Amino acid sequence: MPLELTSVVHGKLCHGSRWKIADEDDLAARVAQLALGQSRHVAAILAGIDKKAPATRADTAKEAIKLLTVANGKDPYHRDGWIFQAISWIAAYRSDAGAVVRAPHAIVAHKGFDGMQLKLDEHGETVTAVVIFEDKATENPRKMITGDVWNGIRALERGERMPELIQETGAILEANQLRYPELDIDAAIETILWEEVRHYRVAVTSVDVHDDDDVRQALFKGFDKVAPGSRKRRQAETMCIPSLRDWMQTFAVRAIAHIEAWRDDV
16 A cells, blocks of 8 residues: 555544555555546555556646646646645545545646545445545645635635535535435535534645654644534644655656556557
8 A cells, every 4th residue: 555544633632644655656656547537546446456557548648747747937836735635635545445535636726625525324325524625735834724724614614615515515426326326415415514514634744743742733733723513523634744845856756657657558
């Protein structure tokens, strides 16, 4: 598996996990496949299903490589943000092989939700939670959390962006209708109007110091104020990446190498 996840609980504040890269080349290959639009294939691999990889057309490879490349004169933030969202999607499947997770957008500057996951009851008939992702590849995680992330969650708690949330939820449910034939989509959409069903998953890049539990907890201080209620509503994920921008560039080159190798086989 490309990632190892270690569970962490910070009292009543939040729960979550630390992500550790177990196999960087494997992780790069999975991100490359997500860049190619092959999320269904990656999900099967993460679930332990051995499937033949889809063919990689030259035009598709070209666009995927563009997604993983920083254009001349541009900052790397959008590219790095997309890579981290792809890794976050992999982590969601790594923690729950049966997860219903929206595939990453194939646009680096997409303005929608960073990610979404639906949690269903054991019979697959009822949505028990709509998890909204806040994925941030940043060199200053605490500043990003207290500013951009908390503001986004506060807005959702005020009921803002509900039409977008309803539409996204409906699209995810329709895409998974064959998996859950007994699920009433209209009833499921209705449940997201209730605050306790809306959960938040904040994932950030961190530095070594955040491996300490007390320091990590301080990183997410205030989570219970912006999203009050049960701890299950508040999920906190971290991934330690020293020299973030340099690592992202090296990782992107590795992912591109996979794409180029697959394209050469077509």
